[in-house]
Amino acid sequence: MSRNASFAARSYRTHGIVLRTYKLGEADRIIVMLSPEHGQIRAVAKGVRRTSSKLGATLEPFMLVDAQIVHGRTLDIITQAQLQRPYGQLIAADYTLFTTANVMAETAERLTQTDDESSAVQYRLFHGALAALSRIQHNPSRVLDSYLLRALAAEGWAPNFSECVKCGRPGPHASVNIVLGGSVCVDCKPSGSLSPGPSAVMLLAALLAGDWDLIDAADMADQRAASGIVAGYVQWHLERALTSMRHIERTT
Ligand SMILES: [Zn+2]
Numbered sequence: 001m002s003r004n005a006s007f008a009a010r011s012y013r014t015h016g017i018v019l020r021t022y023k024l025g026e027a028d029r030i031i032v033m034l035s036p037e038h039g040q041i042r043a044v045a046k047g048v049r050r051t052s053s054k055l056g057a058t059l060e061p062f063m064l065v066d067a068q069i070v071h072g073r074t075l076d077i078i079t080q081a082q083l084q085r086p087y088g089q090l091i092a093a094d095y096t097l098f099t100t101a102n103v104m105a106e107t108a109e110r111l112t113q114t115d116d117e118s119s120a121v122q123y124r125l126f127h128g129a130l131a132a133l134s135r136i137q138h139n140p141s142r143v144l145d146s147y148l149l150r151a152l153a154a155e156g157w158a159p160n161f162s163e164c165v166k167c168g169r170p171g172p173h174a175s176v177n178i179v180l181g182g183s184v185c186v187d188c189k190p191s192g193s194l195s196p197g198p199s200a201v202m203l204l205a206a207l208l209a210g211d212w213d214l215i216d217a218a219d220m221a222d223q224r225a226a227s228g229i230v231a232g233y234v235q236w237h238l239e240r241a242l243t244s245m246r247h248i249e250r251t252t
Contacts (some may be wrong), residue, residue: 011079017130031059060092099165101130149233156198171198
């Protein structure tokens with residue numbers, strides 16, 4: 001009885017999506033998982049690199065699993081996992097989907113490294129984007145762009161593509177300034193702004209809002225321009241986040 005009680009206290013059950021895995025020792029793997037309730041989980045799955053391991057096939061990147069996890073002395077240990085949605089299987093079969101999902105997973109991992117408060121939202125966004133990718137209803141690059149903008153917005157870095165971020169004049173405007181966080185009108189436009197044109201800026205607003213009718217109808221040049229701006233925006237914020245994290249580590 002007491003043994004069971006102490007096991008229950010040391011263990012928990014959660015569902016989550018595998019972000020990535022890496023090798024540990026001879027036969028084990030570290031599984032990095034995103035859970036809506038527990039945020040980012042880093043736990044060991046023992047013996048999973050043996051071909052006979054059923055757990056190994058379940059704990060692959062992008063699988064949605066239901067896992068039983070025990071708190072260990074240094075690292076948590078995954079003792080059981082049941083497959084709930086085999087997104088990983090569908091995504092790993094297609095190179096474009098796989099590389100797209102990897103960029104999403106890397107971003108999700110970075111954004112949930114320190115902050116548990118937003119993990120439920122981050123989980124929902126990541127899950128939604130993975131599901132959309134595996135259905136192949138939309139261009140994978142647009143699923144990625146929309147995911148990236150929304151994941152950053154959930155951390156409080158929502159860009160504004162509807163009005164001028166300096167004077168508030170309603171858009172769509174032709175220019176975007178990444179550092180200022182959105183579109184800028186002709187009068188406010190600082191040097192160093194990008195000018196993809198109003199239809200690309202409208203596409204950016206649609207990607208942020210998840211307005212798929214507009215996204216799917218966008219022309220190729222606008223899609224490319226919007227993608228470049230999303231990539232720049234993500235890079236700028238993640239680098240700043242990383243720098244401030246290093247600063248926190250140094251000062252505390
Ligand atoms: Zn302005």
